[in-house]
Amino acid sequence: MIGPLLAGGLLLAAASTSAGVLSAEQQQLLAAGNPAEAAGPAKKCGKCHGESGVSDDDEIPHLAAQPASYLFKQLLDFAADRRDGGRMNKTARKLSEQDMANLVALFASTELPPMQDEPLPPEPKLVSSGDTARNLSPCKDCHGADGKGKADKYDAPALAGMPRPYFVAAMQSFKEGSRQNDADAVMRDAAKTLSVAEIDALAAYYLALGKRQPLPPQ
Ligand code: HEC
Numbered sequence: 001m002i003g004p005l006l007a008g009g010l011l012l013a014a015a016s017t018s019a020g021v022l023s024a025e026q027q028q029l030l031a032a033g034n035p036a037e038a039a040g041p042a043k044k045c046g047k048c049h050g051e052s053g054v055s056d057d058d059e060i061p062h063l064a065a066q067p068a069s070y071l072f073k074q075l076l077d078f079a080a081d082r083r084d085g086g087r088m089n090k091t092a093r094k095l096s097e098q099d100m101a102n103l104v105a106l107f108a109s110t111e112l113p114p115m116q117d118e119p120l121p122p123e124p125k126l127v128s129s130g131d132t133a134r135n136l137s138p139c140k141d142c143h144g145a146d147g148k149g150k151a152d153k154y155d156a157p158a159l160a161g162m163p164r165p166y167f168v169a170a171m172q173s174f175k176e177g178s179r180q181n182d183a184d185a186v187m188r189d190a191a192k193t194l195s196v197a198e199i200d201a202l203a204a205y206y207l208a209l210g211k212r213q214p215l216p217p218q
């Protein structure tokens with residue numbers, strides 16, 4: 001038992017140095033991020049994430065309307081290989097922390113425009129009540145009732161309007177444990193007992209909550 005316990009402890013330690021507890025210097029950089037300074041570097045990001053952070057590729061997340069603190073943490077995590085994002089890791093390594101702070105200030109200040117006024121499917125029980133039998137907290141507790149994220153010790157991201165395939169892939173990577181950058185393993189715990197059907201229903205609900213329609217197949 002010592003092996004797995006030790007490994008778990010180390011992962012937790014790695015996660016908690018990155019999440020919530022940014023260094024004082026990083027917090028200052030984040031607070032002082034200047035969107036005007038990011039216009040140039042943001043052009044590169046726009047090739048994949050869309051101009052102004054609204055992605056038109058279902059497998060690439062929107063950056064628009066994400067809390068700056070969440071985006072900042074992800075860039076730090078990619079740069080330090082705490083999260084595997086393919087080419088994102090190299091992209092993040094090329095940025096200074098000052099660049100990161102400016103970029104996230106820019107994207108956090110842009111809106112995710114609604115694309116369609118679709119009727120919202122009924123809220124999945126997992127969102128509002130969780131599941132006590134499986135010891136699951138409601139998604140709402142951390143991601144907010146409007147799905148726009150919540151500023152607390154976890155600074156959970158916005159889910160409303162998230163492209164469905166990206167949402168499903170993110171949940172799968174937490175479930176399988178290939179994504180381990182969530183502080184206190186909150187998302188690995190949230191995802192590990194969910195079925196494929198449950199994940200899909202959650203993805204459909206959150207996409208509709210942002211009034212975004214799925215893109216046509218390419
Ligand atoms: C070559 C395409 C590409 C470019 C260029 C790119 N990204 Fe990404 N980015 C991605 C992909 C794909 C992901 C999802 C990674 C994953 O989860 O596997 C991602 C994820 C992210 C995330 C995490 C978002 C979330 O919801 O967790 C952030 C933040 C991010 N990118 C910021 C940036 C910034 C800032 C730039 C410009 C400096 C940039 N990206 C340039 C493809 C790109």
Ligand code: HEC
Nearest residue numbers: 126137138139142154156157167170181182186187190202
């Ligand atoms: C205890 C708080 C907490 C609960 C409960 C929770 N989450 Fe999360 N979630 C987070 C945090 C924090 C992150 C960001 C982790 C990181 O730093 O990368 C996250 C990330 C995510 C992501 C990835 C977002 C992205 O842009 O890559 C998805 C999708 C997600 N959560 C869905 C859910 C769903 C669906 C539920 C309910 C079944 C849920 N979460 C419950 C805190 C929580």
